[in-house]
Amino acid sequence: MAWLALLAVPLALATPAYRIETVATGLDRPWSLAFLPDGRALLTEGAGRLRLLVPDGAGRLGLQAQAITGLPDLYTEGQAGLFEVLPDPDFARNQLIYLSYATGTRQANHLRVVRARLEGERLQDVQPLFTSQPAKAFGQHFGARMALLGDGTLAIALGDGNVERTDAQRLDTHLGKIVRITRDGQVPADNPFIKRPGALPEIYSLGHRNPQGLVWVAERQALYEHEHGSKGGDELNLIRSGANYGWPLTTGGVDYTGARISPFRELPGITPPLLEWTPSIAPAGMTWYDGQGFPAWRGSLFVAALREKSVRRIPLVNGQLGQQELLFQELDQRLRDVRSGPDGNLWLLTDGEDGQLLRVVPG
Numbered sequence: 038m039a040w041l042a043l044l045a046v047p048l049a050l051a052t053p054a055y056r057i058e059t060v061a062t063g064l065d066r067p068w069s070l071a072f073l074p075d076g077r078a079l080l081t082e083g084a085g086r087l088r089l090l091v092p093d094g095a096g097r098l099g100l101q102a103q104a105i106t107g108l109p110d111l112y113t114e115g116q117a118g119l120f121e122v123l124p125d126p127d128f129a130r131n132q133l134i135y136l137s138y139a140t141g142t143r144q145a146n147h148l149r150v151v152r153a154r155l156e157g158e159r160l161q162d163v164q165p166l167f168t169s170q171p172a173k174a175f176g177q178h179f180g181a182r183m184a185l186l187g188d189g190t191l192a193i194a195l196g197d198g199n200v201e202r203t204d205a206q207r208l209d210t211h212l213g214k215i216v217r218i219t220r221d222g223q224v225p226a227d228n229p230f231i232k233r234p235g236a237l238p239e240i241y242s243l244g245h246r247n248p249q250g251l252v253w254v255a256e257r258q259a260l261y262e263h264e265h266g267s268k269g270g271d272e273l274n275l276i277r278s279g280a281n282y283g284w285p286l287t288t289g290g291v292d293y294t295g296a297r298i299s300p301f302r303e304l305p306g307i308t309p310p311l312l313e314w315t316p317s318i319a320p321a322g323m324t325w326y327d328g329q330g331f332p333a334w335r336g337s338l339f340v341a342a343l344r345e346k347s348v349r350r351i352p353l354v355n356g357q358l359g360q361q362e363l364l365f366q367e368l369d370q371r372l373r374d375v376r377s378g379p380d381g382n383l384w385l386l387t388d389g390e391d392g393q394l395l396r397v398v399p400g
Contacts, residue, residue: 052362053333054400057385061090061100064392069121069322070376070384074129079155080386080394083118085111087136089158090394100394107153107160112139112146115176121183123191125152125220132156135166135220137181137193145172148179148195148211152220166191166222169211170237173198180264182251182322187258190225192217192241192276194248194262202285202298205244208236213284215248215262215276217241229279244282244307250323250340257356263323263340266290267298269315273340273351273358274308283307289315312351312358319344322374322386330381330399339364341372343388348375365397 066083073079078090078098086104093099111119117139125133132154140149150167153160178196186192197205197213205213208230216239217228230236250263260276270290274282287301287309303309314320321341326334340349347366352359365372371388378384383397 052364053331055331055397056400057365057368058396058398059393060098060384060396061394062391064088064386064394065390066118066388067373067386067392067394068119069374070386070394071122071124071134072376072379073124079105079122079124079134081119081122081136082392083113083120084390085113085119087119087122087160101158103158105155105158105160107163108136109138109149109151109163110140112141112143112176114143116179117146117176120148120179120181123183123185126185126189134160135183135191137183139176139179139181140168141172143176144174146174146176147172148181148193150183150191150193150218152222164222166220167193167216167218167239169195171210173212174200178247180245180248182248182262184251184253184260185220186217186253186260187255189220190217191220192251192253192260194245194251194264196247196264197245197284199247202246205246205284206281206286208233208240208243211237211239213243213245214240215242215245215251227278241278242276242280242282244284244286246284246288249321252323252325252338254325254338254353256327257353261323261325261338263320265319266313266315266317268293268295269317271314271317271320272310273312273320273338274310277308280308281306282310289313290317317344318342318347318349320349321372321388322376324375324377324383326377326383328377328381328383331383339375339377339383341375341385343371343373346371348372348383348385368395 090098177199180194180196267290350362373388374386
């Protein structure tokens, strides 16, 4: 199969000169970064804070001392907490943002997405749009990345909960799925399982383990996702409506104990990954770069990696994956997110309880 051949694709070596600037330090599990059209930016911390960055007189972004108030109640144990922040496409007019976060208790928790209006340094009119069903136990495998699609709908990635793997194959649970809703929380009439008896109508695709990257590439009219495998089997996928991506029926990984999860790498009716990483790199955030700061990097996906302590650049040439490039390992940091900024540069979030916001600029 073509995707298997990609396992052996060598890494690209040519890298443009760059330098890395520190923008903010002392962040408690930073998770997501979003730029606003007025020059500000929003940053989430998994511990439960939404932070605002504002430009100074020279246009450099700096972190506000006080966190934004008005957040809903969060569940923050283990991998749970505040996750993605995403501005509405009409933010300049309506000041709306979307947040994904864990809610509930250790025994019964959900992934929830709300829409809220940002007024100064406070959230107003917080409105729940989506709450995963059913409740799950333990604070693991939430997924939680979001992407606005070209038709204006909102895609949300959910992990399998790491309790019952086969939930990812069942259509009566949101676990292990990508769901699609409208920006006011309704179910689009063309969702693939909306007429299937017993299926949750929000489901858009299934068979996912723990998605940690979700990016809509407008010029390709394509939704790309990546997810953690178990021990091996991390995947980059092109998401199609109604498609099944295999977990746990097919996988290139094994259990953390070394036990086999499945004997199958492919099965009829299963959409294979575009790319698999074995050993695991633990992919986290992802962005599409088409900026002016690094012309050699334009037209590429960038994938932050926790375990590998790197960013992988994956160029797309006529829709095909090109030679990967391994970047920023000199930081020796677990990298949680990578974003393409309106300034044409790349922005990085390091992982952990003393995380940093970094900016990559031409050297």
